[in-house]
Amino acid sequence: MRPTQAAFPATRLRRLRASESLRRLAQENVLTTNDLIWPIFIRDGEGVQEPIASMPGVFRLSIDLAVKAAEQAAGLGIPAICLFPYTDPSVKTEACAEAWNPDNLTNRCIRAIKAAVPEIAIMTDIALDPYNANGHDGLVRDGIILNDETVEALVRMALVQADCGADILGPSDMMDGRIGAIRAALEGAGHKDVAILSYAAKYASAFYGPFRDAVGASGALKGDKKTYQMNPGNSDEAMRLIERDLREGADMVMVKPGMPYLDICRRAKDTFGAPTYAYQVSGEYAMIRGAAERGWIKGEAAMMESLLAFKRAGCDGILTYFAPEAARLLRG
Numbered sequence: 355m356r357p358t359q360a361a362f363p364a365t366r367l368r369r370l371r372a373s374e375s376l377r378r379l380a381q382e383n384v385l386t387t388n389d390l391i392w393p394i395f396i397r398d399g400e401g402v403q404e405p406i407a408s409m410p411g412v413f414r415l416s417i418d419l420a421v422k423a424a425e426q427a428a429g430l431g432i433p434a435i436c437l438f439p440y441t442d443p444s445v446k447t448e449a450c451a452e453a454w455n456p457d458n459l460t461n462r463c464i465r466a467i468k469a470a471v472p473e474i475a476i477m478t479d480i481a482l483d484p485y486n487a488n489g490h491d492g493l494v495r496d497g498i499i500l501n502d503e504t505v506e507a508l509v510r511m512a513l514v515q516a517d518c519g520a521d522i523l524g525p526s527d528m529m530d531g532r533i534g535a536i537r538a539a540l541e542g543a544g545h546k547d548v549a550i551l552s553y554a555a556k557y558a559s560a561f562y563g564p565f566r567d568a569v570g571a572s573g574a575l576k577g578d579k580k581t582y583q584m585n586p587g588n589s590d591e592a593m594r595l596i597e598r599d600l601r602e603g604a605d606m607v608m609v610k611p612g613m614p615y616l617d618i619c620r621r622a623k624d625t626f627g628a629p630t631y632a633y634q635v636s637g638e639y640a641m642i643r644g645a646a647e648r649g650w651i652k653g654e655a656a657m658m659e660s661l662l663a664f665k666r667a668g669c670d671g672i673l674t675y676f677a678p679e680a681a682r683l684l685r686g
């Protein structure tokens with residue numbers, strides 16, 4: 355006797371999972387190499403490749419090796435790299451003047467990569483923390499992070515980076531009004547095609563620890579960044595920040611960290627439809643890498659799953675320390 359209709363599951367969703375070919379056919383989102391931005395740590399010297407203890411597999415590179423890394427990234431089809439300087443404590447001051455020195459580490463590196471690998475897009479970080487004696491992203495007076503004075507400093511920093519050939523500026527400081535001020539200054543200086551990827555929804559997160567080791571800011575930082583970075587409990591505020599930054603002239607917006615904030619990525623994409631990026635930050639990298647090294651999870655599979663999740667959440671791209679490894683796997 356044939357079972358009645360009611361005895362069957364109403365819909366057999368397993369049908370399209372039954373074979374690799376049907377699974378491929380029914381896949382909604384894909385990760386491609388075009389989605390990757392690779393953050394690179396740079397330092398002074400020559401031929402230097404210095405390990406970072408809390409980020410196994412990630413190194414601080416001297417400029418000559420950063421150029422090699424950029425060549426390697428371009429060869430893998432990665433569209434952009436992002437530079438973060440490890441600055442010598444001796445150049446850190448309360449005034450942060452090294453930030454807009456045309457010959458600082460970052461600016462020399464931008465010029466070197468532009469000359470050798472013109473096809474790769476260079477993103478930079480705009481914030482004062484690598485140059486600040488107290489480790490903060492803004493200028494500090496009497497323990498207060500100064501907003502408007504910091505914005506003036508960030509504008510100087512942005513103009514010099516644009517002069518050196520940066521393609522995408524990444525203000526990561528969370529001061530109010532910096533996107534509008536930087537955009538106006540770029541227009542005024544004839545840098546009409548320099549893009550701004552605003553770290554619009556950047557949370558005061560415990561997941562930045564290994565990064566602060568990598569750039570040498572851990573020891574310097576006095577207190578925390580909660581007066582400018584966001585409260586992890588907030589979501590509506592992220593929408594207000596993104597709306598504001600797009601209105602002020604940001605071309606792209608970022609949510610940071612990534613994995614714990616995929617709800618913010620989805621909401622941002624649905625609300626604004628703007629180019630939306632997530633930063634899979636140093637602590638997220640360290641968790642996956644650390645667990646994989648201990649054999650607790652399968653590293654490659656966890657890495658690829660975590661990156662695909664960003665696409666599913668609506669992101670157009672991901673800043674990730676896994677970029678070259680993921681690109682190699684995607685190439686097959």
Ligand code: PBG
Nearest residue numbers: 481483526561562565635636637
């Ligand atoms: C600072 C900056 C931080 C990161 C990028 N830019 C750290 C911070 O805000 O303290 C974190 C990136 C990471 O953890 O991978 N302007």
